[in-house]
Amino acid sequence: MEFNLDNLVRETIKDLAPYSTARHEFSGEAKVMLDANENAAGSPVTLDINERHEQLNRYPDPIQLKLKERISNIKRIPVDHIFTGNGSDEAIDLLIRIFCEPGFDNIITLPPTYGMYSVAAAINNIKVKEVALDADFQLNIQGIADAIDDYTKIIFICSPNNPSGNSIIRQDIEIILNNFDGIVVVDEAYINYARQKTLSLQLMDYPNLVVLQTLSKAWGLAALRLGMAFAGKEIIRLMNNVKYPYNINIATQELALKALQNVEQVNGWIRDTIAQRELLADALKQMDITRKVYPSDANFLLVQMTGANEIFGYLQQKGIIVRNRSNVPGCEDCLRITIGTEEENHILIEALKAYCEK
Numbered sequence: 001m002e003f004n005l006d007n008l009v010r011e012t013i014k015d016l017a018p019y020s021t022a023r024h025e026f027s028g029e030a031k032v033m034l035d036a037n038e039n040a041a042g043s044p045v046t047l048d049i050n051e052r053h054e055q056l057n058r059y060p061d062p063i064q065l066k067l068k069e070r071i072s073n074i075k076r077i078p079v080d081h082i083f084t085g086n087g088s089d090e091a092i093d094l095l096i097r098i099f100c101e102p103g104f105d106n107i108i109t110l111p112p113t114y115g116m117y118s119v120a121a122a123i124n125n126i127k128v129k130e131v132a133l134d135a136d137f138q139l140n141i142q143g144i145a146d147a148i149d150d151y152t153k154i155i156f157i158c159s160p161n162n163p164s165g166n167s168i169i170r171q172d173i174e175i176i177l178n179n180f181d182g183i184v185v186v187d188e189a190y191i192n193y194a195r196q197k198t199l200s201l202q203l204m205d206y207p208n209l210v211v212l213q214t215l216s217k218a219w220g221l222a223a224l225r226l227g228m229a230f231a232g233k234e235i236i237r238l239m240n241n242v243k244y245p246y247n248i249n250i251a252t253q254e255l256a257l258k259a260l261q262n263v264e265q266v267n268g269w270i271r272d273t274i275a276q277r278e279l280l281a282d283a284l285k286q287m288d289i290t291r292k293v294y295p296s297d298a299n300f301l302l303v304q305m306t307g308a309n310e311i312f313g314y315l316q317q318k319g320i321i322v323r324n325r326s327n328v329p330g331c332e333d334c335l336r337i338t339i340g341t342e343e344e345n346h347i348l349i350e351a352l353k354a355y356c357e358k
Contacts, residue, residue, distance in 0.1 A: 003181055003207050004181070005207065005208075005232075005234055005235065007181075008153060008182060008183065009238065010098065010099065010100070010101055013098050013242065016241055016242065018241035018242070021059075021062055021245055038058055040057070041057070047250065049255065049258055054250060058250075059246050060246055060253055061250075061253065062245050062246050063240070064084050064248050064253055065079070066257060067084060067248070067253050067257055067260075068082045068084060070257055071084070071228060071260065075200060075230070077200055077201075077230050081230055081231060081232065081233060081236055082229075082230060082236065083230075083236050083239045083240065083243075084226060084228055084248055085226075085227045085229065085239075085243065085247060085248070086225050087214065087216065087225040087226070087227045088116075088189060088212045088213070088214050088216075088227035088229075090227060090247065091212055091228075091229040092116055092117060092120045092156075092212070093124070094239050094242050095154060095183065095210060095229075096121055096124050097242060098238050098239065098242055099154055099183055100124065100153045100154065102124055102125040102126060105127070105151045105153045106127035106128065106149070106151050106152050106153070107121050107126060107128055107152070107153060107154040107156060108131055108144060108147055108148070108154070108155045109128055109129070109130055109156050110130075110131055110132070110133050110139065110140075110157060111130050111328070111329060111330065112133065112137075112161075112164060112325070112328045112329065112330045112331050113133075113156070113158045113162065114162045114189075117156040127151075129147045131143040132329065132330060133161070133164070133330065137161055137166050137294070138166075138168060138169055138172065139157070139176070141176070145179070148180060148182075152180075152182055153182045153183060154182060154183045154185055155176060155180060155182065155184050155185070157173055157176070157184065158187040159186055159187070159191075159194075160189075160190040160297040160298040162189065162190070162298070162300075163300075163302055163328065163336045164294055164302050164330075165294055165295070165297060165298040165301060166294065166295055166296065167194050167196040170199075174206075177206045177208060178206075180208070181208070182208065183235075184206070184208055184210070185210045185211075185212060186209065186210070186212070187212045188200070188211055188212060189212065189213065189216070190217055190297065190299060191213060192217065192218035192266075193273060193274060193277075193296075193298050193299050194297035194298070195297060196297065198211065199211050200213070203231065207232050209232075210230070210231040210235060211230040212227065212228070212229055212230075213227070213228045214227045214228065215256060215259070217299060218270050218273075219266055220259075220266070220269065221256065221259055224251075224252045224255055273299050273339050276339050276341075276342060276345055277296060277299070277301065279345070280301060280337070280339060280345050280348075280349070281293045281296070283349045284303055284352075287353070288306075288356055289305050289306050289307065289311065289355070290306075291304040291305060291306060291333070299339045300336055300337060300338045300339060301336070301337050301339070302325065302331065302334050302335075302336050303334060303335050303336075303337055304332075304333050304334045305333060305334070305335060306333070307333075308326045308333040308334060311352070312335060314355055315348075315352075320351055322336065322338070323335065323336040323337075323338075324336075
C-alpha cells in the first residue's frame with residue numbers, strides 16, 4: 001500500500017509557521033546573548049553537573065542537539081530522525097494534533113493498553129476505536145482491518161504491552177505497517193527488558209512508523225520526564241514545528257546527558273531486573289491464591305489472583321503499593337506488580353505468604 005504523508009497531515013499543520021527563536025537561526029558558540037530578554041545578571045541557583053556550574057538564567061537549547069547526538073550514538077539512529085519530548089506523553093499528544101482533525105478523525109487503540117492514547121484523543125476531540133487484543137494479548141488483525149475507515153489516522157500498538165507485559169508478535173505489527181496507509185505508533189517504553197529487538201532500526205523500511213521510547217524505565221530517570229520518538233525526517237520535522245519552543249528544560253538535558261554515559265550500569269540493572277522478574281514469577285506461581293502469571297517482557301508482571309481486590313487492599317494496609325487492573329477488560333482479577341529490588345520483592349512475597357496463611 002502506497003504511503004503518502006502529505007495526505008495525512010492536517011491542513012492547518014501543513015501551513016503552520018513554527019515559533020522560531022534567534023537560537024534556532026544561529027549555529028556555533030555565542031559569546032554575547034542579547035536576544036531572549038533573559039536576566040543577564042544570572043540566577044540565584046546553579047545546576048552543578050560534572051564540575052560545571054550551569055547558569056539557569058538562560059533558555060535551554062530549543063532543539064536539544066547535544067542530547068540528540070548522544071541518543072543517536074547509543075540508538076544508531078540519525079539525529080534528524082529523533083524527537084525528544086516531555087515524556088512519551090508529549091509525543092503522543094503531538095502526533096494526534098498533527099494528524100487528526102478534531103471532530104472528524106479517529107484513532108485505533110488495542111485494549112488492554114496504556115491509557116494515555118485515549119486520554120490525549122479525548123482532549124483533542126478525536127474518536128477512539130477500540131479493538132481488543134485476543135486472549136493471549138496479541139493483535140486481532142482482522143478486527144483492526146474491519147475498524148479502519150477513511151477517517152482512521154493512527155493505530156497505537158504498545159509492545160511490550162502495558163499492562164500485560166508481553167511483546168506483540170513482530171510479523172503481526174509488520175502486517176499492519178504494510179497494509180495501513182496511516183501512522184502506526186509502536187510504543188516501546190519497556191523494550192529494554194524484552195527479547196525482541198526494537199523496531200526503530202527499521203524506520204527506513206516503513207515511512208508510516210513512529211517508535212516511542214523513554215528514559216523513565218530502564219534508565220531510571222522517571223523524574224526527569226524525557227521521552228523519545230523515532231520516525232522519518234518529515235514526521236520529526238512536523239513534531240518539532242508543533243512542539244513548544246523550549247519543551248526540554250536545561251536540567252533534564254544536562255542530567256540526561258550525564259546519565260547516557262552509563263550504558264553498562266544500566267545494562268547491569270536490566271539483567272538484575274530480568275533475573276528478579278523470573279524469581280518473583282516462580283514464587284508467585286507456588287501460591288494458592290495465584291491463578292496465572294502472564295509471560296512478561298517488561299519490568300512488571302500481570303498476575304491473576306483469587307480475590308485480587310481483597311489482596312490489593314491487604315497489601316495497601318501493609319504499605320505495599322501495586323496496581324489493581326481488575327476493572328480493565330481482559331485483566332479481570334489481575335494485579336500488575338512492578339519488579340522491585342531483591343529486598344522489596346522479598347517483602348512482597350512474605351506479605352502474600354502471610355495472607356495465604358490467614
